[in-house]
Amino acid sequence: MKTSHLLACGAIAVLFGAVGAWVGINKKEPAPPVTTTIPHEQAAAGSAVVNALLSRTMPDAQGTQQALSQWKGRPLLVNFWATWCGPCVKEMPELSRLQASGQYKDLQVIGIGIDSPSNIAQFVTKFKIDYPLYVDGVAGTELSRQFGNAQGGLPFTVLIGADGQVKKTYLGLLKFDLLHKDLAAL
Numbered sequence: 664m665k666t667s668h669l670l671a672c673g674a675i676a677v678l679f680g681a682v683g684a685w686v687g688i689n690k691k692e693p694a695p696p697v698t699t700t701i702p703h704e705q706a707a708a709g710s711a712v713v714n715a716l717l718s719r720t721m722p723d724a725q726g727t728q729q730a731l732s733q734w735k736g737r738p739l740l741v742n743f744w745a746t747w748c749g750p751c752v753k754e755m756p757e758l759s760r761l762q763a764s765g766q767y768k769d770l771q772v773i774g775i776g777i778d779s780p781s782n783i784a785q786f787v788t789k790f791k792i793d794y795p796l797y798v799d800g801v802a803g804t805e806l807s808r809q810f811g812n813a814q815g816g817l818p819f820t821v822l823i824g825a826d827g828q829v830k831k832t833y834l835g836l837l838k839f840d841l842l843h844k845d846l847a848a849l
Contacts, residue, residue, distance in 0.1 A: 709829030712809045716741070717827075721797035724787040726780060729797065737769045738849050739823040740842075743807045745778045746786045750836040751818040757839055759793040767846045769825065771795075777803035777817065824849055 717735050720728045742758060744751035755774075762772040772794040776783045780798045787796060799806060804815050811832050812819045820833040822845055831845050 709810075710827050713823055713827045713829060715809070716806065721775070721799055722780060724776075724783050724796045724798065726784070726798075729795070731773075731797070734771050734773065735827070736825055737771050738767065738825045738846075739821075740770060740772045740846075741810075741821040741823065742772065742774045743777060743803055743812070743817060743819040743821075744774055745776060745817055746782045747778070748817045752790075754818060754837050755790065755792055757837070759791070761839075761842075762794040767849070770846065770849075773797065775799050775803050775806065777801065777807070822846070822849075 717732050720730050723729050740758070740761070742751075742754075744755070746752070758772050758774075761767075762770075774792070774794060774796040776796055776798050777800065778786075778798070779800065783796060783798050807819045808815060810819070810821045810829065812834060814834065816834050818834075818836065820837060821829060822831045822833075822842075824830050830849065833842070
């Protein structure tokens with residue numbers, strides 16, 4: 664190998680090393696999840712969306728139509744998710760533990776899948792989820808927007824009190840220490 668080739672390879676290696684060091688030094692922490700406490704004046708609009716949600720029927724993961732009115736009068740944690748969303752799948756075991764714990768009186772976690780029925784059916788055969796999953800497809804994106812998810816991002820979670828009022832929304836991977844504080848305040 665010629666000396667000029669060795670020098671060129673060495674220069675390229677030094678350049679990549681410098682770029683790597685610059686990226687490492689200037690790396691920013693990921694943005695924290697967006698949480699929103701619903702102001703009192705917006706609560707009426709939020710309860711209208713909750714009423715619209717609870718008046719719907721959706722197929723569950725097995726394809727059986729389910730009336731969401733069965734959850735009326737209970738505090739709800741509604742999680743919008745998709746099988747292709749890494750953060751959604753990552754938080755599901757913790758949501759299952761939350762549901763199974765019974766720590767918060769009458770709390771019901773439900774998942775609304777913004778995905779195809781076949782993808783969700785395959786998903787539930789691979790993963791054990793201890794709360795009901797419903798299929799709403801792309802219509803679920805519009806439903807999440809009605810709850811305040813202007814970006815349409817996932818996961819998106821809505822905390823609804825037993826009184827039917829939206830208490831808080833969370834965009835992005837849930838911070839469970841914050842969620843537990845919010846649930847304790849219900």
